[in-house]
Amino acid sequence: MMSSPNNGKLHEGHRERLRKRFCNSGLDDFEPHEVLELLLFHTIPRSNVNEHGHNLINRFGSLKNVISADIGELGTVKGIGSQSAVFLSFIKEFHKYIAKHEKENSIIISDTETAVGYLYGIRQKLKPGILYAAVIDDNKRLIKIESIGDLMETDPKTLRMTADDLIYRTHANSFVLFRRNDGVMVHPRHHDLISCNNMRNAYMASQFCLLDYVILGEHNWYSMIERREGEMNNESL
């Protein structure tokens, strides 16, 4: 049957209603074929995909089985073209990719030692004078590292706001501040003291934790929270 312009509007209205329902309450109240409809909107424009959703569930039994099916099997279902089959099989692979990637790339930072052990590996890539933050999730996995600002030229309030923004958007639980120092001395400068105290006070009563503020010298480091110096020997590196 040919799809008239009115049919197109009708389908678009249905699509929009389903999307709004999803935005308001998530997937919990969706039937499996409706979840598939939501997905198929992205590969089959301007037509009724309700029947396709039913066809998939009738054939495979559940959403889990649909997304676990291979591309060839999916393509044999009435209404499911190669583009939809590729997309449906991509869903499971996408999540498997994320799980694998997270596991492989998880760097655990639980204390000053583990932080220093990791940070020395990237020390050469750091710009001297720049304050960086390593943000960590609630499983103590490193999320990412970002520069917070120039320690000498950025005022402490701005450094704090930049750290706030980083913590918020990465859903971090704790963080380590650090900077590279190219001199022999790793003892803190005036700016380190101000920034460290400012951050420590700001996060003291919050749910986020400043694990440490570390100055990374060529072969030794200084922990401002623990007030001690340590050495990086070749074995540790």
Add this chain to the structure above:
Amino acid sequence: MKAYKAETAERKEQAAQLRDRFAREGLDSFTETQVLALLLTYGKTTVDEYTLASAMLEHFGTLKKILSADYEQLMSIEGLDRISAILIKIMSMIPRYAVKDLGKKNIRFSNSDEAGEYFVREYYGERHERLTMAALDEKYRLIRLASFDEGTYDVCRISYQKIADILHETGARYFIIAHNHIGEALEASIYDKDVTDKLMKMYPRDNTISLVEHYIVCQNKWRAIISGKTGEAAENLSLFTD
């Protein structure tokens, strides 16, 4: 106009290449940016998917963080359209839906293993302690699964009044309560045992309404406090891992 058409054609070609490559080889050789770009080809973005994917990864850090972002955070990314943001949110909810088999109807618990597995699925991916209550009819069919607010289990303690309200509203004959432990421990605490004892006294076996079991779930394992049984539900929880 010509430049726009050429750009659109180029993007279509790029999208087709990504999809073909995935269909041929899977995602093993893809970078995070390419995986995200591939997902974005199913949205309606008007900007180059690679550029947008790079910007999003730069902003959020990882693909996992992008999936965890809320709708408003996603929409704050320049170039990301509403349809793509909704697609990302749908993608983020698919594992939970699939693992928990949310579309399944007429759930009935014929033994403690089935109920244990059901609650393992219910708590799949949960990052906070939460109490749930399953109200059952006389044939142990699930009438309603009620969820008490997240984090309330160990902080505010159990609400006996809420349990009574749900039992009254549903006309349940039996009920099960369950909560999850974050971390590794599946052991029942003194408080867990006290709650179980109190509920068993309030709703004993021979009563018109009775407590069947109190489950503790930790990762893919469960412990039934009343019967002392333990079990594991592994099969479907590994859906998204190798």
